[in-house]
Amino acid sequence: MKTTTRLMLLAVLALPVLAACNKDDATPTAKVEKAAVPKPANQTDEDAWNAYIQDQVVRNAQGASSTFAYTLPVPGAEGFDESFQRQAEKAKEDVSRGGVEGTLMAFGSADSAKTADLIASAFQGVGVDTMKGVRVLFIGDAADRDRAEAAVKPSGAKFEFIEAK
Template sequence: MKTTTRLLLLACLSMPLLVACNKGEDKPAVVEAPLVAPTTNEGAAWDTYLTEVVKRNIEGATNVYLYTLPDPAGADFEGEYARQLEKAQGDVARGGVEGTLLAFGSQNSPKSADLAIASFAGAQAGTMKGVRVMFIGASADSERVKAAVEPSGAKYEFIEAK
């Protein structure tokens, strides 16, 4: 009985040492491959790309909304644009909840910028504090979007689609 008790006591006392030894092991760093924007207007490829961009930049976000557009040459582009605009305007009109990320992007950067700008056209000053707005597109369109977003109090972020 004494031997069993001593062995259990020894095991309990040595456990923290074993745990501490394992903490020092370095885990290999995970290196993500650089993202490359699709070279076609194929909607599924762009959706995958934009989703991955958002995933890689999601830190701190608890609610994520991604607004994308289909191929501009598609049959129902105008209808899809109108539906996305209505949704985005509604989301912006409700005001911001801290930790929300609104991301805009598509294969047509100027139209995606137009969508973001129109979405924030009716935003009241300061109603989007604590919200991040990410525009994924061409640098030529970034300043237009930034100018439309900043009065709302949202933090603007630009990621070049390349």
């Protein structure tokens, strides 16, 4: 029985080595980068906006050990105010716990001004340097950048901006 168990263990351990030996050397090992999702032309296409925001977060998540995304429905959607309030409370709660190095907090939606409001609300009253090692990604319009960055700055988090275009 011991011999059978040992042979099975050897076979399992040898499989990755054998698989590596059978690789075709002509196969390129470089990853093919997927084309970026374009910014939606329609402010009311929630699915397109969610795909766009998700793509931007994934493209900028390198080095993040954990990612938190805060998004809003499209402007004028039913329940927009309630959704904004829920996201604001969730983001504020997450920020109030302090930052864990390597965390990415990403904010984006079709309504850049409301997203900047969400960031300002989340970081209001945050302790100085309580978010060191955390990256805050804002996907929005250049007109809202300074306001969002000013809200994040006291926390010590690294602010990153991607213009939605």
